[in-house]
Amino acid sequence: MKHIGKQTIQFDNPPTILETASIVGPKEGQGPLAKYFDQCLEDEFWGEKTWEKAESKIIKETVNSVISKSGISADSIDYCFAGDLLNQCISSSFGLREINIPFFGIFGACSTFVESLCLGSVFIDAKAAKNVLCATSSHFCSAEKQFRFPLELGNQRPPSSQWTVTGSGAAIVSASGTGPYITSITPGKIIDMGIKDANNMGAAMAPAALDTLITHLQDTGRKPSYYDMIVTGDLGYIGKDIVTELAETKGYNIKNNYNDCGVLIFDKEKQDTHSGGSGCACIGTTFSGYFFKQLKQGKLKRILLIATGALTNATSSQQGESIPGIAHAIAIEN
Amino acid sequence: MKHIGKQTIQFDNPPTILETASIVGPKEGQGPLAKYFDQCLEDEFWGEKTWEKAESKIIKETVNSVISKSGISADSIDYCFAGDLLNQCISSSFGLREINIPFFGIFGACSTFVESLCLGSVFIDAKAAKNVLCATSSHFCSAEKQFRFPLELGNQRPPSSQWTVTGSGAAIVSASGTGPYITSITPGKIIDMGIKDANNMGAAMAPAALDTLITHLQDTGRKPSYYDMIVTGDLGYIGKDIVTELAETKGYNIKNNYNDCGVLIFDKEKQDTHSGGSGCACIGTTFSGYFFKQLKQGKLKRILLIATGALTNATSSQQGESIPGIAHAIAIEN
Numbered sequence: 001m002k003h004i005g006k007q008t009i010q011f012d013n014p015p016t017i018l019e020t021a022s023i024v025g026p027k028e029g030q031g032p033l034a035k036y037f038d039q040c041l042e043d044e045f046w047g048e049k050t051w052e053k054a055e056s057k058i059i060k061e062t063v064n065s066v067i068s069k070s071g072i073s074a075d076s077i078d079y080c081f082a083g084d085l086l087n088q089c090i091s092s093s094f095g096l097r098e099i100n101i102p103f104f105g106i107f108g109a110c111s112t113f114v115e116s117l118c119l120g121s122v123f124i125d126a127k128a129a130k131n132v133l134c135a136t137s138s139h140f141c142s143a144e145k146q147f148r149f150p151l152e153l154g155n156q157r158p159p160s161s162q163w164t165v166t167g168s169g170a171a172i173v174s175a176s177g178t179g180p181y182i183t184s185i186t187p188g189k190i191i192d193m194g195i196k197d198a199n200n201m202g203a204a205m206a207p208a209a210l211d212t213l214i215t216h217l218q219d220t221g222r223k224p225s226y227y228d229m230i231v232t233g234d235l236g237y238i239g240k241d242i243v244t245e246l247a248e249t250k251g252y253n254i255k256n257n258y259n260d261c262g263v264l265i266f267d268k269e270k271q272d273t274h275s276g277g278s279g280c281a282c283i284g285t286t287f288s289g290y291f292f293k294q295l296k297q298g299k300l301k302r303i304l305l306i307a308t309g310a311l312t313n314a315t316s317s318q319q320g321e322s323i324p325g326i327a328h329a330i331a332i333e334n
Numbered sequence: 335m336k337h338i339g340k341q342t343i344q345f346d347n348p349p350t351i352l353e354t355a356s357i358v359g360p361k362e363g364q365g366p367l368a369k370y371f372d373q374c375l376e377d378e379f380w381g382e383k384t385w386e387k388a389e390s391k392i393i394k395e396t397v398n399s400v401i402s403k404s405g406i407s408a409d410s411i412d413y414c415f416a417g418d419l420l421n422q423c424i425s426s427s428f429g430l431r432e433i434n435i436p437f438f439g440i441f442g443a444c445s446t447f448v449e450s451l452c453l454g455s456v457f458i459d460a461k462a463a464k465n466v467l468c469a470t471s472s473h474f475c476s477a478e479k480q481f482r483f484p485l486e487l488g489n490q491r492p493p494s495s496q497w498t499v500t501g502s503g504a505a506i507v508s509a510s511g512t513g514p515y516i517t518s519i520t521p522g523k524i525i526d527m528g529i530k531d532a533n534n535m536g537a538a539m540a541p542a543a544l545d546t547l548i549t550h551l552q553d554t555g556r557k558p559s560y561y562d563m564i565v566t567g568d569l570g571y572i573g574k575d576i577v578t579e580l581a582e583t584k585g586y587n588i589k590n591n592y593n594d595c596g597v598l599i600f601d602k603e604k605q606d607t608h609s610g611g612s613g614c615a616c617i618g619t620t621f622s623g624y625f626f627k628q629l630k631q632g633k634l635k636r637i638l639l640i641a642t643g644a645l646t647n648a649t650s651s652q653q654g655e656s657i658p659g660i661a662h663a664i665a666i667e668n
Contacts, residue, residue: 001462003412007436009462050653078337079521086647087421089441093524093645097658102341102521104449105645105660107423107441115438119453126460128335128343187413187436190427311427311439313420319384324431326439 001125005219008186015124016177017117017295017332018131020288021066023058025140025166028277028285031266036289037167038065044141044166051142052086055166056095059084059137062168063096066133066288070172074099077172078129081116083107084137084280085164087146087313091137101133109309110205110234111188112136113169113284114328117305118185120173121330130175137168138279147198147314160200162236162262163273169284171292180295184331186219188212190311192324198317202239202262202275205308208325209235210246212306216329217252224254228300231291232327233283233307236262236276261286283307295334302333335459339553344518349458350511351451351629351666352465354622355400357392359474359500362611362619365600370623371501372399378475378500385476386420389500390429393418393471396502397430400467400622404506408433411506412463415450417441418471418614419498421480421647425471435467443643444539444568445522446470447503447618448662451639454507455516455664464509471502472613481532481648494534496570496596497607503618505626514629518665520553522546524645526658532651536573536596536609539642542659543569544580546640550663551586558588562634565625566661567617567641568596570610595620617641629668636667 001011022037029040041058048054059082067074080099083106084091093105108115116134123129141151143164149155173182191208209232217224224230224247235243240260247254261283262276287305294300306329312321335345356371363374375392382388393416401408414433417440418425427439442449450468457463475485477498483489507516525542543566551558558564558581569577574594581588595617596610621639628634640663646655 001460003462003464007412052649052653078341083441085422087649088419088443088645088647090645090647090650093658093660094650094655097524097526097645100523103524103660104453104521105441105443105643107417107439109422109439119438122457122460122462126335126456126462128337128456128460130337187438189434190431190437192431309439311422311424311431313422313424315386315421316424316428319386321428324427326427326437 006215008184008216008219010184011125013125014181014183015121015173017180018172018174018177019066019070020171020292021062021069022169022285022289023062023167024285028165028167028265031271033265033290036293037285051139055091055137055139055142059091059095059135059168062170063135066170066172072131077101077131077133079104079123080133081106081119082135083112085143108326109311110278110280111307111309111326111328112280114305114307114330117330118187118328121182121185124173124175132173134173135170136280136284138164138281140164140166143279157274158199159274160238162201162275162278164279165265165277165282165285167281167285169281169288171288180332180334182330183333186212186216186329188327190324190326192322194322196322201278201310202236203242204310204323205325206235206239206242208327209243209306209308212327212329214250224252227257227302227304229303230254230258231303231305232260234262234278235260235308238275295332298334305330305332340549342518342520342550342553345459347459348515348517349455349507351514352506352508352511353400353404354505354626355396355403356503356619356623357396357501358619362499362501362599365605367599367624370627371619385473389425389471389473389476393425393429393469393502396504397469400504400506406465411435411465411467413438413457414467415440415453416469417446419477442660443645444612444614445641445643445660445662446614448639448641448664451664452519452521452662455519458507458509466507468507469504470614470618472498472615474498474500477613491608492533493608494572496535496609496612498613499599499611499616499619501615501619503615503622505622514666514668516664517667520546520550520663522661524658524660526656528656530656535612535644536570537576538644538657539659540569540573540576542661543577543640543642546661546663548584558586561591561636561638563637564588564592565637565639566594568612569594569642570596572609629666639664639666
């Protein structure tokens with residue numbers, strides 16, 4: 001591989017995304033992408049006693065599913081890269097404690113899924129591994145409880161708020177396969193524009209998405225039109241508009257080929273999630289369920305996947321801190 | 335690089351640890367390793383209003399220090415790998431939000447420092463980067479507040495409890511340099527032996543340390559005596575004894591060349607930390623302060639550094655979960 005431009009890595013032998021899997025919660029199962037997911041749960045607990053245990057079960061079963069669908073044995077997966085939103089990433093570590101695969105815990109907030117694909121693809125092209133597993137999860141109820149208010153309180157949600165996706169997305173990245181291929185990655189910098197509104201994550205993360213997008217285009221010498229689709233993770237309606245407008249002021253027109261998983265995963269009229277979906281699983285399930293199939297079937301040939309994360313917690317907000325954002329990008333081509 | 339045995343990666347062009355830096359709190363500054371640290375703080379707040387902000391300042395200044403000591407410019411550092419114990423790793427993300435280096439957030443609990451060195455060295459040998467920054471932090475006060483009880487409560491600590499190290503360790507890993515070299519890495523699996531006592535982390539993590547140690551020795555075909563020193567991160571007195579005994583039952587004698595950073599960093603008699611030090615910064619500062627200098631001066635030629643982490647949080651303990659452990663190993667040779 002080689003390092004090109006400011007922060008992009010281009011692969012000599014682009015790793016293949018061999019297979020993906022996705023499991024989502026009931027609300028996502030009523031949304032417009034429902035038919036693309038492997039499984040839509042009927043309740044948020046899935047037979048568990050707590051939301052945290054349910055989230056662990058969701059990532060565990062999603063990982064079992066992707067291994068089973070891929071046709072390769074768990075033994076032949078060399079390393080796993082996973083993380084989630086729960087404190088100390090317990091959804092991943094409890095959910096994956098039995099898989100017996102060397103484990104790299106990662107935390108990029110809602111950028112975690114693409115972060116895992118970035119690291120995994122470096123390992124593959126470096127010949128450090130033949131197959132790696134990348135996974136993430138989030139859960140509306142465990143996230144609300146941890147970051148905002150107890151659900152039982154019935155708090156009103158402001159119009160700029162987003163709805164954390166309940167679900168898990170997982171992918172196996174491999175040295176051999178017939179694509180889609182991860183051709184380059186552009187890991188992002190932490191960008192903090194001073195936004196402090198914890199109910200407007202889209203606005204807090206949009207500048208990071210823009211920075212990574214423009215850096216990727218400059219590093220690779222590409223125009224936005226090189227991609228059939230540029231996809232961000234969970235900026236929602238507000239963040240999507242900000243990125244579109246800011247890109248235009250910088251001379252990049254992305255109006256015709258840009259969308260956001262937080263916009264795609266819920267129905268705006270019927271599901272009233274305010275500014276759209278969010279959470280690690282927003283891009284995790286939308287990519288694993290929808291975009292992977294579009295690529296596999298040749299309906300999309302080149303996409304740029306940019307996952308965004310808000311690197312904040314409940315304590316930092318209470319201490320008056322702003323919300324730093326980050327965005328990692330991968331180019332996936334057929 | 336090549337993948338050898340079950341889970342070890344051996345480097346073709348072993349990356350150099352170019353420089354390290356360490357800043358510690360007042361208690362660590364009264365301990366036996368005080369003279370090896372770059373800076374010992376006089377109070378836990380370091381002029382900040384909260385412990386979390388103090389921890390962010392500590393990692394920020396440690397990173398500034400390692401860059402300054404290394405003689406290379408921040409611009410020439412391609413990627414940063416960092417994480418910590420605070421919820422959503424805010425010490426790292428707030429501490430490093432201004433350094434303007436593409437950022438991979440990682441979470442391996444107290445194994446984070448070696449996890450960052452593992453990932454960083456793969457990037458270097460893969461030519462994805464010329465220089466990478468690896469950093470971690472922990473803080474006694476922020477950790478006690480988050481994982482156990484408010485310090486103001488004055489809770490009695492059981493004899494098996496450990497003392498979270500206040501401080502930060504940082505390293506720059508580079509493609510060129512005169513060593514010490516990272517020659518191989520053995521990333522670990524999640525090992526859960528069902529231990530539930532959140533006040534006995536050493537016992538919870540010891541099986542993971544043993545698993546990674548034995549796997550490393552088997553993968554490389556080495557005996558424990560190959561290393562001048564085998565060093566674990568923060569098993570403390572209890573965990574160290576468990577690993578020593580368990581290793582013996584498996585046919586490995588490590589009595590003469592094994593020690594633990596949690597044992598080394600505090601004085602057992604004078605400082606009464608019960609079972610010793612712990613936290614991401616325990617191995618972070620002990621390696622960056624003490625072991626790096628021993629290697630650089632040729633007093634040690636080969637060490638195996640095994641950082642251990644307990645993948646738990648306050649909620650999982652309250653929900654009756656056990657404490658999964660993980661351990662990542664790197665071989666460092668001159």
